[in-house]
Amino acid sequence: MLVEVAKTPSALSTHAIFVDAGYVHASAGLLVAGTEDRRSFDLDTEGLIAALIDTARTIFADSRLLRVYWYDGARRRIHTTEQQSVAALPDVKVRLGNLNANNQQKGVDSLIRSDLETLARHRAISDAALVGGDEDLVSAVEAAQAYGTRVHLWGVEAAEGSNQAEPLRWEADSTRVFDLDFCRPYVTRRPVTTYENEGEPPPSRDEVRFVGARIGAEWLTARGPQAMAELLTGHPYLPGAVDQDLLIEAERMLGRSLRGHPVQRRALRDGFWEHLRARL
Template identity: 45%
Template sequence: MGIPDLSASVFAMKYAILVDVGYLYAAAGEVLFGARERREYRVAADELIQALQKQAAERLPGELLRVYWYDAAHDRVPTVDQRVIAALPMVKVRLGNLNKQGQQKGVDAQIRSDLDALARHSAVTDAVLIAGDEDLVSAVEAAQAYGVRIHLWGVEPSYGSNQAERLVWEADFVEVLSADLLRPFVRQANPLPTSPSQPSTPTPAQVFAGRPAAATTTRAARTPSPAGSALSKLGPNRDAVEEVGEHVAQKWILTRGRDNVRDLLPGPILPTVIDTELLIEAEKELGHSLRPYPEARVWLRDGFWNRVYREFDLAERKSAK
């Protein structure tokens, strides 16, 4: 009998990272800022996902299959942030429902279903689970019965424990994500004031007001050249395009929620995925393509930001400067 090729078996090893975003964000907000609600902080999710991938690559043999990102949204309509995350390579967003009380529904069921399918079909040999709910114990036990090793990662608690004791018992390996590891990717938000008696609380308008020179320069840089103006006579009308941009912004505020659109502030740069989506929706409204007209895409963004600035009382502050 020959010596088995161990390098081939290591190469065949694969792992998945399953993240309960509600747990990860809440635990990070608690340990870093003592925050109780997600609106109190902002997370650079794309950078955080890269950090988790790097952490796993340093600790697990084999290769990453993909990251499963379990979050929730009202009526399962993805937010701006969730749409950006869904476009990342090797990341699959799974959405549960977020009810009127801000409670996640259906997230644990999706984690259990995916973990069972990955184990049953031998898609992975190891699974990193970032979660804390005891409801996941049965899924962990089932995956282990198929031979999958469970690596349970938890966020450093501010005190006591933030993971169910039985879940910790059942895991094959347990690791703590330190506050220092998470700190670069989580920052406190600048909430809108709840009443006029709180002038010391910075608002998005105040944040933007501190950047008048950048806003003016950007606007000037967008002025079409004579060649661009001549081309525009053969293409779309500027007022019509800006109006469509405002219409799309209004639609997003209504369907995706004011808080989610506020995440785009202070602008004026849009994430590539969101900018492309804005273009697609505008072309549907206009009934023709804007892609041959670069200046029209600038007008579209101008209209979009005009409506967003008005929504958050930024337009008046900017013009007053």
């Protein structure tokens, strides 16, 4: 589906692309690989960014690219290896929000609004291509439009339902949706890990509990006391993303699958929580 209107006519036009990486990973992963979990697939970020630049070059034919802004989350706003690779690409600026204890992005929408509004206010861009879907971005669109910048909302085809807020679509000057054929070359599902000894009896509860405590210690060192305090508010329930990370790391350390072993899974969580609660 494609709805577009006339572009800003000017020989001196400049455009920029603003990408919510969390939205892209979730929507493209679900569409192509059937999952929003980043650990389950690889995203060819360089190839995707090049495709977005080419698309913009076609749409804004009489305009030059200022740069691509890539917004993502990271613990303590420290670049991951993947984010460092993106930052090294020409004409790309990586902007980082934070990740809380539940692996949720925080501060990304405000970064997008700040950049959009600043560039529009200084007449640095005439057109902005915004790749995202969060309703919180409506204020960013309104802020840029108030200074005369046209905002074009780009999205990824929804696997089902919709992955863009209707108020955001209503506010944009034009919309474009990238379909499965466009996204497929940039998403590769990772192979599922199998273990040679899966038919053997599972490890003991004590062994798994000990591993859970070790992972809890590593988690606390990496995340810090504030993240621990946030996580403990939900005790005894672990957020899905944290629970999945715990399971994957435990299976790596044990060299064994814990799928289908609920007793061991509970022991793993118990060990994780016991370490954190002992540090209160």
